[in-house]
Amino acid sequence: MPSRPEDYDVLLTIGAGSYGRCQKIRRKADGKVLVWKELDYGSMTESEKQMLVSEVNLLRELKHPNIVRYYDRIIDRTNTTLYIVMEYCEGGDLSTLIAKSTKERHYLEEIFVLRVLTQLTLALKECHRRSDGGHTVLHRDLKPANIFLDGKRNVKLGDFGLARILHHDTSFAKTFVGTPYYMSPEQINRMSYNEKSDIWSLGCLLYELCALSPPFTAFNQKELAEKIREGKFRRIPYRYSDQLNELITKMLNLKDYCRPSVEEILQNPLITDLVSEEQGRILERKGRRSGEHDKVERLSGTPANELKLKEQQLQEREKALKEREFRLEQRERELCVRERLAEDKLARSVLVTYDGDVLPGFPTRKKKVQFGDEGKENEQSVDSLENFPLSKQKGYNLKKRLYAANLRAQALCELEKHYQLKSHQLLGMR
Secondary structure, eight states, rough: OOOGGGEEEEEEEEEEEEEEEEEEEETTTTEEEEEEEEEEEEEOOOHHHHHHHHHHHHHHHHHOOBBBOOOEEETTTTEEEEEEEEEOOOOOHHHHHHHHHHHOOOOHHHHHHHHHHHHHHHHHHHHHTTTOOOOOOOOOOOOOEEEEEEETTHHHHEETTTOEEOOOTOOOOOOOOOOOOOOOHHHHTOBBBOOOHHHHHHHHHHHHHSSSSSSOOSHHHHHHHHHHHHOOOOOOTTTTTHHHHHHHHHHHHHHHSSSSOHHHHHTTTTTHHHHHHHHHHHHHHHHTTTTHHHHHHHTTTHHHHHHHHHHHHHHHHHHHHHHHHHHHHHHHHHHHHHHHHHHHHHHHHHHHOOOOOOTSSOOOOEEEEEEEEOOOEEESSSSSSSSSSHHHHHHHHHHHHHHHHHHHHHHHHHHHHHHHHHHHHHHOOO
16 A cells, blocks of 8 residues: 555654755654655656656665665645655765865865765665666766764765666766756766766765865856866865875876776775675675574584675676776777877878878988079979978877887786686686
């Protein structure tokens, strides 16, 4: 039987937006405290209704300890109101925490910033690389107001209202949405973008956690867009480590392909211990859900938890290896393109002709010319050789760059073979 609004008691209103309110509620059946987003869909356009349906369906699919949990939806057709029932995060959101720290004039501890980074990256990994094999999901509106904290100050990623599902037949989105302070350069320039756009927003969010203000600020949107395109920002306060500053700088690279992926962030030595700790907690929660099965295994004396943990770790490593292989293939393709461009450039520099159809960079033959009865021979050069050393040096530099590109491509091939062998070994262990 579907739930009704009467099945819940409204405790207080947390906030209000353009379409409705967010309220703290208590479920009458068991007294559990939750929150619902009350949305009036009566005045919405068809596209907005479609986005709303997408958000609800997305919330139902995303299940991760660091993503706000979806519980139920209630449709009140008489009042054209939709209630989305979700997990209540009693710790508030990060924007409130940043405002409080700014008011009290004290910085957040680096260990807390690193824990936020770890948990948010794990949440984005679930979105970008769905464990259930679903479509890639971009959040597209990553900002402090959409990051919540539970009672133990664990991070919960929420508000997927601007999220977009990327189907397998495309890897780019083009819609211009989101909060300007955290928009990536490709979004500002209205170019196609991918999951690296979320990495930029995550870098802006981490910067604000450290500096208590966004990396790019302005009095109007045009000025803000110019600053984002320029990509210059101050270092985070020196109380934070150089490693953290370096990681944030990489995430705020103007070139999206130079930003780290979620896997590369999780492999950063700065947070490897925290990642292992969080993954252990996730496995522990999964183990609790299948409690009865674990009890049977314990009674039979089989160390099921250890086996499951090892199997999960092997699967994670195998997945990471496959993703790394894919990245290596992409880089190899990029190198091939660059190599072809270098070859074309070299060919153009050799084959382009001047007015006299003389190839630059090569000495020309001398013509023998006779004048009348004098029988004198004049040797006349068709083209001057003054530019020959310069053209030869240019061709040599291009060949040198082409040779270096070939060496890099060979090194990447060797690295790819190594990881393929390692992947086969892991499959054999399983």
